[in-house]
Amino acid sequence: MTRIQNTFETLKSENRKGLVTFIMGGDPDFETSVEILKSLPHAGADLIEIGMPFSDPVADGPVIQNAAIRALENGMTLKKTIEMVRLFREDNTSTPIVLMGYSNPIHAYGEKQFFEDIADAGADGVIIVDTPPEESADLVAHAKDNHIDLVRLATPTTDLDRIGIITNNASGFLYYVSITGITGTASANTEQVSAHIEQLRTKTDLPIAIGFGIKTPQDAKTMGALGDAVVVGSALVNTIKEAPKSEVVETLHKQIVALSNALG
Amino acid sequence: MMKNTKTQHSAGENYNAPDENGHFGPYGGRYVAETLMPLILSVEESWKDAKNDPKFWDEFHALAKDYIGRPSPLYFAEETTKDLGGAKVYFKRDELNHTGAHKINHCIGQVLLAKRMGKKRIIAETGAGQHGVATATVCALFKMPCTVFMGAEDIERQKPNVFRMKLLGAEIVPVTSGSGTLKDAMNEALRHWVAHVDDTFYIIGTVAGPHPYPEMIRDFQSVIGTETKQQLMEKEGRLPDTLVACIGGGSNAMGLFHPFVQDTDVKIIGVEAGGHGVHTNQHAASITGGSSGVLHGMKSYYLQNEDGQIQEAHSISAGLDYPGIGPEHAWLNDIGRADYVSVTDDEALEGFKYLARMEGIIPALEPSHAFAHVMKIAPTLPKDHIIVMNLCGRGDKDIFTVAEKLGVEI
Structure with missing residues (x-):
């Protein structure tokens, strides 16, 4: 059983919804980012997404765009993001890590090499937001070869025909984008999300994590009731930007504890 | 990664790119966020239909003659x-x-397709402002609300074109993300499009973007x-x-x-x-x-x-x-x-x-x-x-x- 499967099994047996925390790799700098990363499971993160910074993140709102710029300006690279995973695994072997980002840095790194290196470092899954299933034949093969889950996104625009295309070759979990928009902007319409997720459940057995626009413990509770996990990104990234460096881990810890508690 | 497929493809009489998924050899394709995929596929459907419809081209050529000159x-x-x-x-x-x-050629073509798809408003990116002006022009002609994304830096550099677009009735959105130039304007237009998939058509300003845009814009410019x-x-x-x-x-x-x-x-x-x-x-x-x-x-x-x-x-x-x-x-x-x-x-x-x-x-x-x-x-x-x-x-x-x-x- 993979770490991701194991995590969702545990959540189910404990009758709890999972908390997925997103941070940008190398934000605000490499050392602080590693310290933050290592602290997340203690605060209550069940699964961790690390953003791979990219200069032109077209699916992200200003908060995550700026996090990527901060990281890149401080010398972050894809190689260093993979190194973060390796450092995390030194003292955590149970919390799954999913790397999330855009196609171009992976293309520049070399796709095959990327999957080999992240598997070796201890990552569990990958989300490439600008590469739909139609462009993924090579990625699917590399992911399978290295036992990495290729996590897919479903959105409010996903109809029942398309869900089959999306979940074919998907594994780990399904990431449900709860709004038609970019990260950290609008809040979702609960009734629509609920109805749509019920529809999607008829077509896939994958656990569903709901993300985009989830900021507060109340949002987490509301959306948690509809899926198997919720993803909180921009709200945490914003804390990393705003909190004084000496207090960032502690401030983030409190925020994540509150989010985790809201999920039961 | 980039295989040289020279031997598999004829550069001459048999040239027939792109393939049905919009690939020119290893290039092209549709690298967009999942939210946009259904819309991109419906633009492609409509384009396939339009390009085989003589009436669509009659309308294009009539405007090319009497409006573009x-x-x-x-x-x-x-x-x-x-x-x-x-x-x-x-x-x-x-x-x-x-x-x-030449930008007006593909703007006429794209606005005709937007109309055919029943879209209600137009967005575009612009760098120097030429594509923005051409888009604002066809939007004025077709009475479609028009929003143009333009880098804040370019707005400073290209004041006459900014004023032209405003005269034509377009709304200009200054883009400050990234470096505030053309590529950032295109990023921002894509972000806006993701949030307005239902009623909005994106008129892209060059033979770029996801399939079918490179093929479609080429065919208008041809x-x-x-x-x-x-x-x-x-x-x-x-x-x-x-x-x-x-x-x-x-x-x-x-x-x-x-x-x-x-x-x-x-x-x-x-x-x-x-x-x-x-x-x-x-x-x-x-x-x-x-x-x-x-x-x-x-x-x-x-x-x-x-x-x-x-x-x-x-x-x-x-x-x-x-x-x-x-x-x-x-x-x-x-x-x-x-x-x-x-x-x-x-x-x-x-x-x-x-x-x-x-x-x-x-x-x-x-x-x-x-x-x-x-x-x-x-x-x-x-x-x-x-x-x-x-x-x-x-x-x-x-x-x-x-x-x-x-x-x-x-």
Whole structure:
């Protein structure tokens, strides 16, 4: 059983919804980012997404765009993001890590090499937001070869025909984008999300994590009731930007504890 | 990763790119967020339907004739030919189009498709403002609300075009993310589109973006090459020997080149913006100075560092100031069907000044790049060699930039 499967099994047996925390790799700098990363499971993160910074993140709102710029300006690279995973695994072997980002840095790194290196470092899954299933034949093969889950996104625009295309070759979990928009902007319409997720459940057995626009413990509770996990990104990234460096881990810890508690 | 598929694809008579998924060899495709996929697929469906509908093309050609002013003349530049002392030089005069450049060709085509799809509003990105003006123009004509994303930096540099767009009724959204230039405007337009998929059509400004845009925009712009072929046949009774066009994203070039791709005796040359030189890090030459990558919905050549971060382009010409290139150019380069060269800011400026004095034509800085290359090759070619260059825009918009460069206050 993979770490991701194991995590969702545990959540189910404990009758709890999972908390997925997103941070940008190398934000605000490499050392602080590693310290933050290592602290997340203690605060209550069940699964961790690390953003791979990219200069032109077209699916992200200003908060995550700026996090990527901060990281890149401080010398972050894809190689260093993979190194973060390796450092995390030194003292955590149970919390799954999913790397999330855009196609171009992976293309520049070399796709095959990327999957080999992240598997070796201890990552569990990958989300490439600008590469739909139609462009993924090579990625699917590399992911399978290295036992990495290729996590897919479903959105409010996903109809029942398309869900089959999306979940074919998907594994780990399904990431449900709860709004038609970019990260950290609008809040979702609960009734629509609920109805749509019920529809999607008829077509896939994958656990569903709901993300985009989830900021507060109340949002987490509301959306948690509809899926198997919720993803909180921009709200945490914003804390990393705003909190004084000496207090960032502690401030983030409190925020994540509150989010985790809201999920039961 | 980039396999050389030269042997699998004919560069000549059998050229038939893209394939059904919008791939030109390894380039092109649809690299967009999942939220956009259903919309992109429906644009593709509608485009397939429209391109096989003679009524769609009747409407396009009627507007091309009476609104744009097509066909644009094919002009034998006798003075230039004599002065350069070699090949015969012809200009395809797309600078005489309504709005002053070739951009209007693909804007008419795309707005007709938007209308056919029942979309209610239009968005576009613009760098220099030429595509923004052309989009605002067709939106005024078709009574569609129009929002143009433009880098905050470019808004400062291109005030006359900003005012034109406003006169035409468009809303201008300043883009401050990233570096505040064309690539960021395109990022922001894509972000906006993701949040407005139901009622909005995105009129893209070059042969770039996710499939079907590169193919669709090429097919609208191909009116340039198709006319050229016919006009040169009337004047010279034969095909040209060499085609020359400037390339930012590559829409005017693709429009001239495409109808000749299967005529393998015709040499095709694309001229990229070399800025301060492709050996510096200040240029916009994605093929001659970049490498393969993925951005703005497509796989193509981009300016980027070794970590795959996109780098800023630089060119004296705002219209060429883009760190990528249309995927079909990437493919024509790889299969050896077209040659891509670069011309520096200074060389383009010389071309600009030369054309004004020699022909009484003030060209845009974009085709001044193409002309600078013509100035290099024409003297080396025999007198019966025919060059056709796409004079794709006029220079009114550039007089401020040129004056500043020449140290003149106006």
